[in-house]
Amino acid sequence: MPTISLEREERIIKMKEVEIKEILKKLKINPTTVIIARNNELITEDVKLNKDDVIKIIPVISGG
Amino acid sequence: MRYSRQIVFEKIGNDGQEKIKNATVTILGLGAIGSKSAELLTRAGIGSLTLIDRDIVEESNLQRQSLFTEEDINQPKAIVAKNHLEKINSNIKIKAFFKDINHKNIEEYIKPMIVLDCTDNMQTRFLLNEFCFKKNIPWIYAAIIESTGMLFSIIPGKTPCLTCIFNEINQPLDSCDVSGIINTIAPLASSIQTTEALKYIIHKTTTKELLYFDVWKNKIEKIKVHKQDSCPTCNSNFSYINGNKANEAVKLCGTNSYQIQGPKLKLKEVAGKLEKIDKVILNDYCLLFKELTIFNDGRVLIKAQNEKQAKSVYTKYIGY
Numbered sequence: 121m122p123t124i125s126l127e128r129e130e131r132i133i134k135m136k137e138v139e140i141k142e143i144l145k146k147l148k149i150n151p152t153t154v155i156i157a158r159n160n161e162l163i164t165e166d167v168k169l170n171k172d173d174v175i176k177i178i179p180v181i182s183g184g
Numbered sequence: 185m186r187y188s189r190q191i192v193f194e195k196i197g198n199d200g201q202e203k204i205k206n207a208t209v210t211i212l213g214l215g216a217i218g219s220k221s222a223e224l225l226t227r228a229g230i231g232s233l234t235l236i237d238r239d240i241v242e243e244s245n246l247q248r249q250s251l252f253t254e255e256d257i258n259q260p261k262a263i264v265a266k267n268h269l270e271k272i273n274s275n276i277k278i279k280a281f282f283k284d285i286n287h288k289n290i291e292e293y294i295k296p297m298i299v300l301d302c303t304d305n306m307q308t309r310f311l312l313n314e315f316c317f318k319k320n321i322p323w324i325y326a327a328i329i330e331s332t333g334m335l336f337s338i339i340p341g342k343t344p345c346l347t348c349i350f351n352e353i354n355q356p357l358d359s360c361d362v363s364g365i366i367n368t369i370a371p372l373a374s375s376i377q378t379t380e381a382l383k384y385i386i387h388k389t390t391t392k393e394l395l396y397f398d399v400w401k402n403k404i405e406k407i408k409v410h411k412q413d414s415c416p417t418c419n420s421n422f423s424y425i426n427g428n429k430a431n432e433a434v435k436l437c438g439t440n441s442y443q444i445q446g447p448k449l450k451l452k453e454v455a456g457k458l459e460k461i462d463k464v465i466l467n468d469y470c471l472l473f474k475e476l477t478i479f480n481d482g483r484v485l486i487k488a489q490n491e492k493q494a495k496s497v498y499t500k501y502i503g504y
Contacts, residue, residue, distance in 0.1 A: 127396075151351065152350075152351040152352060152353045153353065155349065155350065155394075155407075157407045160405060160406060160407050160408060161407065161408040161409075162349065162394065162407055162408065162409045162410065164412075178396055178407075180306070180334075180350055180353065181327040181328060181329050181332060181333060181334045182304065182305055182306045182309070182327050182329075182353075182437065183216075183304055183327055183328050183329040183360050183365065183437045183438060184213050184215050184216060184217050184218065184301075184302050184303050184304040184326070184327055184328065184437060
């Protein structure tokens with residue numbers, strides 16, 4: 121199962137879903153408010169993960 | 185003598201210092217990031233600076249906006265920043281504009297050689313992204329909240345643009361008033377941003393990755409990003425610079441305030457009407473009344489719980 125690191129909450133969880141869209145939906149995260157990195161490389165919502173993948177969900181930052 | 189230690193640094197040298205002296209930088213936003221970036225570039229000997237900000241100094245700014253002092257409260261950030269910077273280095277040519285940048289005026293104010301994004305909302309950033317792509321102007325996105333920051337150097341046509349990285353945001357992002365901000369993240373973001381600017385000015389190089397950093401956790405991460413074939417901006421399919429995405433009321437980061445752009449106003453006339461209701465403070469730049477800050481170019485900042493309330497207050501006291 122892919123491992124998901126939620127940067128904001130400082131939580132690491134495992135989920136059976138492999139589609140980013142489904143993962144975000146299950147976590148109730150609006151896709152436009154985050155970026156997703158796998159092995160420190162940005163990936164898009166349509167990517168399907170492998171079972172050993174580790175991804176980070178990072179909130180978009182807009183303050184200045 | 186002033187720059188002797190900088191010149192000795194091998195990445196800069198005499199040639200680099202000469203390039204810095206001949207460079208022009210535009211800084212959009214003089215808040216936490218912008219005020220520090222402006223100071224760093226001034227101390228480094230940048231040739232000229234254009235400072236643009238739409239807001240005035242508030243007491244809560246003093247926690248993290250390093251250029252401002254208690255005496256600057258209620259004064260325009262761009263103007264007071266210029267005054268302070270000129271005392272640091274009188275050789276720098278500085279222009280300051282107390283302006284809100286929008287699709288109608290962006291071409292008048294945003295100029296090469298490089299732009300530092302120090303704004304506080306994604307709407308302005310997407311506008312800046314389209315404009316800089318169209319005009320081939322390099323710019324450096326930087327943003328902070330809590331103890332975290334993001335930064336990316338964009339060279340139009342060569343690197344991914346902002347829209348390659350971020351989807352169009354369709355809900356408000358967390359702001360400093362909800363999540364808070366530690367003041368140490370601001371100089372970290374500014375240091376990285378200013379360094380990127382100097383690298384571009386001297387060597388025409390920048391960091392290729394998106395930087396994500398957290399001052400509380402002592403980490404800086406580099407995230408590889410790629411151009412997206414379907415990116416509307418990279419395909420010159422613009423929607424911000426043509427005004428299609430202009431917002432009526434924009435929420436300001438770190439405050440319970442909204443900005444509404446209306447027709448130009450004669451502040452003395454407005455003051456005359458409002459004085460019948462409650463206390464008015466009128467200076468050369470703005471009018472302060474209850475939860476409103478009113479500017480003669482038609483901008484109104486309103487402290488409000490939501491956009492509807494902001495518009496309601498605007499209609500109640502301005503009348504448009």
